[in-house]
Amino acid sequence: MSTPAIRAVLVDDEVLARLSLRQALAAHPQVDIAGECGNAADALQAIRLLHPDLVILDIQMPGMNGFELLRRLPADALPLVVFASAFDQHALQAFDAGAVDYLLKPIDQARFDLCMQRIGQRLHRLSQHATPPRHTAFAAAEPFVQRFSIRVGEHLRVVRVEDIDWIAADGNYVRLHLAGTALLHRDTLKNVEATLDPARFLRIHRSTMVNIDRIKEWHPLFHGDAEIVLHDGTRLTLSRRFRDGARHRLGLR
Known part of the structure; x- marks a missing residue:
């Protein structure tokens, strides 16, 4: 046997x-x-x-x-x-x-x-x-969050994950950037990253994540860094540390 x-x-x-x-x-x-x-x-x-x-x-x-x-x-x-x-x-x-x-x-x-x-x-x-x-x-598991509830004044604003353009660390919290607005979310970037679908969001810097669907252009810079340009014109730094993973995810040779 x-x-x-x-x-x-x-x-x-x-x-x-x-x-x-x-x-x-x-x-x-x-x-x-x-x-x-x-x-x-x-x-x-x-x-x-x-x-x-x-x-x-x-x-x-x-x-x-x-x-x-x-x-x-x-x-x-x-x-x-x-x-x-x-x-x-x-x-x-x-x-x-x-x-x-x-x-x-x-x-x-x-x-x-x-x-x-x-x-x-x-x-x-x-x-x-x-x-x-x-x-x-x-x-049976639901591995990734689909929405965040963000406190804005006296109410909670429900934000769909798919509407987020990019996310930046802000001290011990993060700011969710969407439609020209930046909303403060009281959680760390590390914790937020653990809840997001890696097929949708890409870590490009120790303090930045980006929605892959929002990426329009990639511009190599000196010393292995690069610049990511989003569809709304936002320019973000891709650090050398995360370059190889980003190249693979974006289909770059």
Whole structure:
């Protein structure tokens, strides 16, 4: 009787790192690589679509990092997670986040084989319990907000997410820019980002997010930065830190 395949998704912004994982997995024919992603935003969509048993995940990536990715997934439908990082200082946080293992790059085959042994044992234990399919929790969850309620004077104004042009940090709060108006929303940019659909909103700066549908032009600048021009003429800075993720999301070569 053949061993059931373990469906895996590999997430790393470096092509060579994903190749290294593929080579390490070649010794484990029971693993089916269902998908590869170069950033966390794409991985979020792939995990929801493919329902993998295992995700091997980098931590430091452009835009959303590995920990932020996990926070956006329903806790009761998480695949098994193995972090693969070039840095050892995140190990404690990784295990606090529920990771099964933490691998250091470059990947050591013997250490990787031990990790896969743990994965197999964990999946075997899970299979002994009758539980609903993992994907049912994803289907039932409503992962992204569709509206914000913003206090304006003595009343609350309901703002549709699709109407927001861009979002800027303002101290511990954010300002939602839409139709020539800036509304103060009493939440941090980090928390707001975690509630928004990454297919719709793009982080372009440590203090700025933008509605992708509002982007009209992209102008490269010096030192790796760029300028984003929206349809209403608003000009925003795309910092070098978020450039690679933005290029991918905007279909730029």
